[in-house]
Amino acid sequence: MTNLIEIKGVTHAYQTKAGPLPVLDGLDVSVPEGEFCAVVGPSGCGKSTLTRLVAGLMKPDAGEVWLHGERVTSPRKTVGMAFQNPVLLEWRTILENVILPLEIVAPSMPRAQRVDRAEALLDMVGLSGFESKRPSELSGGMRQRASLCRAIVHKPDVLIMDEPFGALDNFTREDLWQTMRDLRAKEPFTAVLITHDLRESVFLGDQVVVLSGRPARTQYILDVTLPEDRTIDVLYTPQAAEMLHDLRDQIKIAQGRPVEETS
Ligand SMILES: Nc1ncnc2c1ncn2[C@@H]1O[C@H](COP(=O)(O)OP(=O)(O)O)[C@@H](O)[C@H]1O
Ligand SMILES: [Mg+2]
Incomplete structure (x- = not known):
């Protein structure tokens, strides 16, 4: 399998008044293409910085970022992004918000085709019937569903998400996890998800990358060996419990805290 995203030896420091702040080391x-990569790590370790580098919004001081066999050196249109606060435009309807990337990336696509594509995605995430609403008329979870549709409407090479479910309550968040898996089953895409929720990383990820404390290195990679057609119940199995325990220990190590012996 070819790797869709290849991040090699990426090192970056921010220049601050107090001098350089090394963030990635x-x-x-x-x-790999079609895989879902969840990234966890201590607060402030450089996770959001990593998303900006993959999207080409920033250049690393050293090392390389490759996407689909091309070196990333400038902002990429073929990247979809979603954040904790869905940046939907209030003066546009939900449908028009979802269509927006197509207007930029595929200006010659006929209007009817754009509408069809957006409507199909909105239907997949359970937002059929809300196409003509304004963002403020929707709940936080629904807005996040709409913003996910917008992030993948133009079939980006990769969907990059920076803590997209962080502001939602627990039940809404679990619904969104399931929606995300259902969506991927119908509409395969490669994804990088930054999260601080270990259950989320295991439920959604094919692999979970644990970053060390700042400056971040790749500390640990967990291969998630849960069934492909998982539902939330999988999180209550012994296999999932073992993975969560493993990740929790790794986060402690990343934070420089002691890991107690359990066996
Ligand atoms: N533009 C910037 N200029 C200076 N420092 C920054 C900038 N952006 C982030 N930082 C600092 O870099 C570190 C890593 O930030 P970030 O990538 O946002 O971490 P995370 O997303 O893991 O919490 C933090 O200490 C943050 O304060
Ligand atoms: Mg962040």
């Missing part, structure tokens, strides 16, 4: 991450 020789980071390596590989994501």
Whole structure:
């Protein structure tokens, strides 16, 4: 399998008044085409910085970012992004918000085709009937569903999500996890998800990358060996419990805290 995303030895420091702040230190991450990569790590370790580098919004001081066999050196239109706060335009309807990337990336696509594509995605995430609503008329979870549709409407090479479910309550979040898996089953895409929720990383991920404390290195990679057609119940199985325990220990190590012996 070819790696769609290849991050090799990426090192970056921000220039601050107090001097350089090293944030990433020789980071390596590989994501095969069609895989879902969840990234966890201590707060402030450089996760959001990593998303900006993959999207080409920033250049690393050293190392390389490759996407689909091309070196990333400038902002990429073929990347879809979703954030904790869905950035939907209030003066546009939900349908028009979802269509927006197509207007930019595929200006020659006929209007009817754009509408069909957006409506099909909205239907897949359970937003059929809400196409003509404004963002403020929807709940937080529904807005996040709409923003996911917008992030993948133009079939980007990769969907990059920076803590997209962080502001939602627990039940809404679990619904969204399931929607995300259902969506991927119908509409395969490669994804990088930044999260601080270990259950989320295991439920959604094919692999979970644990970053060390700042400056971040790749500390640990967990291969998630849960069934492909998982439902939330899978999180209550012994296999999932073992993975969550493993990740929790790794986060403690990343934070420089002691890991107690359990066996
Ligand atoms: N533009 C910037 N200029 C200076 N420092 C920054 C900038 N962006 C982020 N930082 C700092 O870099 C570190 C990593 O930030 P970030 O990538 O947002 O971490 P995370 O997403 O893991 O919490 C933090 O200490 C943050 O304060
Ligand atoms: Mg962040």
